[in-house]
Amino acid sequence: MKNKNIDIYKIADEAGVSKSTVSRVINNKAGVKDSTRKKVSKVIKDLNYKPNSSAKGLASKKTQTIGLVISDITDPFFAMFVKGAERKAMEANYNMMLANSHWVVEEELKCIQMFEEGRVDGILMISGGSEKRLDSYLNNLATHNLDIVVVDRKIENEKIPKLNADNVDAGYRATKYLIDLGHKRIAHIKGEDVASSDASRDRVKGYQKALAEAGIKDEIIYPGYFAREEANQATKKLMTEHPEVTAIFYSSDMMAIGGLKALKSMELRVPQDVSIIGIDGIEMAALMDPPITTLAQPAFEMGYLGMEKLIKKLNGEASNSHTEDVIFQMELIERDSTSKLD
Amino acid sequence: MKNKNIDIYKIADEAGVSKSTVSRVINNKAGVKDSTRKKVSKVIKDLNYKPNSSAKGLASKKTQTIGLVISDITDPFFAMFVKGAERKAMEANYNMMLANSHWVVEEELKCIQMFEEGRVDGILMISGGSEKRLDSYLNNLATHNLDIVVVDRKIENEKIPKLNADNVDAGYRATKYLIDLGHKRIAHIKGEDVASSDASRDRVKGYQKALAEAGIKDEIIYPGYFAREEANQATKKLMTEHPEVTAIFYSSDMMAIGGLKALKSMELRVPQDVSIIGIDGIEMAALMDPPITTLAQPAFEMGYLGMEKLIKKLNGEASNSHTEDVIFQMELIERDSTSKLD
DNA sequence: TTTATTCCCGGGAGCGGTCCCAGAAGGTAA
DNA sequence: TTACCTTCTGGGACCGCTCCCGGGAATAAA
The missing domain is CATH 3.40.50.2300 (Response regulator)
Structure with a gap:
């Protein structure tokens, strides 16, 4: 605005050198006498000169x-x-x-x-x-x-x-964890529905794999769109249509949190009536009541x-x-x- | 990398006009015949040309x-x-x-x-x-x-x-709210300690104002550094040193959440034993058990x-x-x- | 002292746009 | 037809920096 375009020439003038030299010291390149480098550096500092990044970008393509x-x-x-x-x-x-x-x-x-x-x-x-x-x-x-x-x-x-x-593995482990606890009716709230993300899809695969391995036939999958509120709704729907479910694996902690709320609102106790597990490892999940078991991503x-x-x-x-x-x-x-x- | 620097000249050539004209259509400026504009636009689209923003920035200073x-x-x-x-x-x-x-x-x-x-x-x-x-x-x-x-x-x-x-007002209202509920021993967990943020400082002022107005002498203020864990510690310290406190006003929801945890760990029930209120209105506060009262910032x-x-x-x-x-x-x-x- | 070498440094040509200015084209009025 | 506008379009001077190249000074070798 006000500043008289203080550019590399200005610095060069002030320091009594050429712009090339100034450029060298700015970019810390070799081939400048130590005394000159010091001199130029001082001027740069004194005038609070900042090389224009557009010009830099244009010339250097970086x-x-x-x-x-x-x-x-x-x-x-x-x-x-x-x-x-x-x-x-x-x-x-x-x-x-x-x-x-x-x-x-x-x-x-x-x-x-x-x-x-x-x-x-x-x-x-x-x-x-x-x-x-x-x-x-x-x-x-x-x-x-x-x-x-x-x-x-x-x-x-x-x-x-x-x-x-490793999302397949995560889905597998989450489900396996539930199975090992003795659960047989295990539902899964996945992420996206159509145009699913790869992560979501892989977790579903892991879920299916664990189920198959344990000889459990019933796959119960509802979409939660990776959103808390959607998962809340989905959980209600799920528990109404499948009251036999005793454990739910959510594809994200956020969805698990939404699910927890839904469960509570249906007077279902967690974990006594329904066990839930999430994925992500966000701080928030640890602060819930009860704190939610999860597979943490780094x-x-x-x-x-x-x-x-x-x-x-x-x-x-x-x-x-x-x-x-x-x-x-x-x-x-x-x-x-x-x-x-x- | 690979692309033959497709620049404004290339477009100009291809369209049989000058770079000036191309520039005009890019920036949607007047003074170009409709047919030329169309022609140029087509070439731009066909070649998937994107004007280089560094050059643009250099020339236009924006x-x-x-x-x-x-x-x-x-x-x-x-x-x-x-x-x-x-x-x-x-x-x-x-x-x-x-x-x-x-x-x-x-x-x-x-x-x-x-x-x-x-x-x-x-x-x-x-x-x-x-x-x-x-x-x-x-x-x-x-x-x-x-x-x-x-x-x-x-x-x-x-x-x-x-x-x-309006942070003074917020501090005032939060404290007043507590006072109106009948509380007299009201503590405040503020944000920063030294080099305090203006927001934190103003909220403290509001807290003090409300107290003064109600004729309450005891100001009980601890720093929570706008961090959950710090607030957790601060709350424990606070409740040990001032067991008479029945209400706490936290300068942020995150700190209130930390405080809630501390309170629970001390076997203090919220809100039966201690009432707490936060500031910010983050989603998380609503998901706590109990959901935390707060002053929401937009x-x-x-x-x-x-x-x-x-x-x-x-x-x-x-x-x-x-x-x-x-x-x-x-x-x-x-x-x-x-x-x-x- | 002369000749190479090395070390520093300056000059100039871009980088890919914007924008001003001038000139060509086309239209209208005298 | 000529003069005069308008409307469009092209040319060129920057914007502030990088980088290559070439030359002078300083130092080393002959």
Whole structure:
């Protein structure tokens, strides 16, 4: 506004050197006499000069910022993921642009396209609906333009490094846990319905696998759309239509919390009448009454490692990414929402 | 990477016009024959051309992105604030860069300086410690370089539009509510201790005012640092040192939740033995057992309006900002964590 | 002292847009 | 037909930085 465009020339003048030299000291490059470097540094500091990042971006084709696309920042799992990602970004001196897709593919696409305008060196994205058109878009992007790392999405492209929680295993373990407690009528509130996320789908698979292994025929699955309120409704419906159910496995803690509320409202005691288990490991689940048993995902680490992977790729440090795909194991946290069936 | 720098010249060539014309249609400016506009648009679409935002930023001195600095994305209040801000940003076609300060002034400063490198048209910041050096930094920034809007911080500068919740009023009302229920021994768990945030400080004032008005002499104040675990500890300490207390006013819901846990662990029943009330109105508080009474802040609106105000300012639509400062009133949400004292 | 080498540093050509200005085309009035 | 507007369009000068290249100064080797 007011400031007389204090640019690199100004610094050069003031320090009695050329802009090239100033550029060198800014970027900490070799080939500058120590005394000159000091002199220039001083001027930079005195004038509080900040190199214009647009110009820098234009000339160097690097913006030092990465785009993060997530589903909903309001969800504690994603918030923690973002926190992890940000930590790494900060450490590596990257900025972060945030975009929420609100679980809808169109917005997800819109976010990505926004990032495509060269304002971002790479994209870190987590989950989202698993639609083929998004997949193909990502494929195209990855081969032509941007570096990208994807979390919680199974996409077949060796150019795109992936990080995934072992969701089949999680679904299996959650269900198995219930079975081991003696439950036989076990329902599952899954995430999305149509256009299901890969995570949700895999957890269903794990659920089915555990059931099959135990010789239990009845699969009882209701959609909860990864939302507390929906899960609340679903639980009511479920318990009305299947009063024989003694245990429910929710595909997220948030849904388990909604379910807990529904159960209470139906005068069903947890865990005496119904045992419940969630997935995610958000703080909130531990604060419920009763605290909810869950399989915890390392959200912070996922964010951190995802970002790390992306930055490495940007720096060309990526090795054979296909063999490098990371799989996170979830951790069972036993609390008081589950009990043995007599 | 692979793509042959498809730039504005390429489009111009392909469409048989000059880059100027292409620029005109990109930015939707007048003075282009309809047929030419169509032709150019088609080429742009066919080649999936995205104007480089660094170049754009350099030439136009506008980046169409704003920087958001908050304390902790993991806190539901901030998450909701961000969500509101993002909505408005999207609507106005702005991008958003996110930076967390983790409640420490140094990081806050660091974030702002990152944004200063011309990668951002303006800054929306919420709260943070109220230190003078930050204030003076912001003052300097606002008068020389960047547009900035500040939420939950009292800073004396007519160049900086402000949005504040009425924290004194909130503290007053929360305490008054307790008093009206017949409580006389009312403790307060405040936010920060030293370098207190303005919000925290004002709420304390409100607490004191209500007490004074009711002729209650004993001010019992402990710091909870706006953190659940700290508040948990503080509550235990408080109830040990002041077993006569029958009601506690927490400066945030998160702290009230921590306090609730402490109370339960001490075999104190809420609300029969101790009434508690929080501030913020986060979803989580409603899910506790018992649901916690609170004064809700319109977090989403605060984000939305803050962003709106900033964007207006960027567009030069700002009127006399000083008279324009917004004050939000909080809304009392009565739940089951408070009861009449017999 | 002369000749190489190395070390520093400056100049200039972009990077991909915006925007002002001037000129070509086409339309209208004298 | 000529003069004069309007409407469209093209050219070129930046925006502030990076990076390559070439030259001068300083130092080492001959």
